[in-house]
Amino acid sequence: MSPRTVCLGWHWLPYRYSRTADDVNGAAVARFPNSLGDLGRRAVAAAYGDGAVSYEPHVALINFYEHEAHLGMRQDKDERANDPIVSLSIGDDCIFRFGNTDNRGRPYTDITLRSGDLFAFGGPSRFAYHGVPRVLPNSAPRGGRHHTWLAQLNASRHRAVLAPHKPRAAAVFTI
Numbered sequence: 001m002s003p004r005t006v007c008l009g010w011h012w013l014p015y016r017y018s019r020t021a022d023d024v025n026g027a028a029v030a031r032f033p034n035s036l037g038d039l040g041r042r043a044v045a046a047a048y049g050d051g052a053v054s055y056e057p058h059v060a061l062i063n064f065y066e067h068e069a070h071l072g073m074r075q076d077k078d079e080r081a082n083d084p085i086v087s088l089s090i091g092d093d094c095i096f097r098f099g100n101t102d103n104r105g106r107p108y109t110d111i112t113l114r115s116g117d118l119f120a121f122g123g124p125s126r127f128a129y130h131g132v133p134r135v136l137p138n139s140a141p142r143g144g145r146h147h148t149w150l151a152q153l154n155a156s157r158h159r160a161v162l163a164p165h166k167p168r169a170a171a172v173f174t175i
């Protein structure tokens with residue numbers, strides 16, 4: 001079972017973004033809130049230093065995972081910017097699999113993300129394959145896992161040069 005996704009700012013369809021939810025009901029996408037942009041900037045500044053204050057995310061993908069939901073290994077390549085991704089977890093713990101930039105398999109690192117954890121990844125790790133093999137049911141009081149994924153869409157069209165080695169560790173911290 002896949003997570004259910006709602007987008008803010010831009011709607012993500014596999015392989016592209018649009019301003020309307022074309023594969024759902026054609027409705028205009030809800031505004032991306034400034035507060036999430038601020039949170040993303042603080043996260044990127046904490047992970048990468050002061051140079052990150054120009055971070056300007058434009059889209060949030062909010063995933064809701066039922067207990068059985070999982071997300072296969074993927075690379076986030078549909079943005080036009082190579083700026084970091086910021087992930088915020090609320091609710092049940094999950095196993096987040098953070099892989100390499102070459103393929104869906106090993107080497108990867110399994111990290112337990114808990115409610116309130118922020119995870120930022122950019123630089124040589126920006127195009128690392130990643131996924132959620134499982135949620136740990138009932139590890140939070142209300143069940144299920146909400147997850148918000150922030151990305152910057154509008155910088156240049158250049159892709160990051162992918163590092164041929166295992167990505168450097170990204171930052172995980174709790175708010």
Ligand SMILES: O=C(O)CCC(=O)C(=O)O
Nearest residue numbers: 061063087096132147149
């Ligand atoms: O839910 C997560 O922690 C990962 C979400 C994700 O990788 C995505 O939406 O592309």
